[in-house]
Amino acid sequence: MRQSNTEPLKEVLERYLKAIGASRKFKENHLIKQWDSIVGRNIAHATEKIHLDKNILYVKMNSPIAKNEVLMIRSMIIQKMNDLAKEILVKDIRLL
Numbered sequence: 001m002r003q004s005n006t007e008p009l010k011e012v013l014e015r016y017l018k019a020i021g022a023s024r025k026f027k028e029n030h031l032i033k034q035w036d037s038i039v040g041r042n043i044a045h046a047t048e049k050i051h052l053d054k055n056i057l058y059v060k061m062n063s064p065i066a067k068n069e070v071l072m073i074r075s076m077i078i079q080k081m082n083d084l085a086k087e088i089l090v091k092d093i094r095l096l
Contacts, residue, residue, distance in 0.1 A: 024089070027085045027087070027089060028052045028089060030084075030085070031052065031081050031084060031085055031089060031090070032050055032051070032052060034081075034084060035047065035050055038077060038080050038081060038084070039070070039073075039077060042066065042069075043061075043066050043069060043070060045066075046061050046062050046063035046065075046066030046067075047059060047060070047061060047062075047066075048060040048061065048062050049096070052089065052090065055088070055089065055090060055091040055092070056090075056091065056092050056093070056094055057078075057081070057090050057092070057093045057094070058094050058096055059093060059094070059095055059096065060095075060096040061095060061096075067095050070093065070095060071095065074093050077090075077093060078090050078091070078092070078093065
């Protein structure tokens with residue numbers, strides 16, 4: 001009888017990405033793609049550009065009102081993003 005040595009694809013991919021050093025970048029890109037669901041439609045609509053570099057999330061906004069709102073909920077956004085990533089990827093948010 002043949003033994004089945006199967007693993008979920010998710011676990012295999014996570015190990016592979018970690019082995020080649022791409023796991024962190026993959027998580028960073030995933031967080032950026034989740035920006036709309038993290039901050040809501042109004043803030044996301046006012047966001048022109050977003051990128052993550054050295055644990056700092058840089059966000060360019062086209063609305064002073066949305067920019068002020070991000071400043072008010074900055075810590076909540078950081079917490080949500082790190083919870084989603086299951087590790088600390090964002091330590092600060094800088095608005096451009």
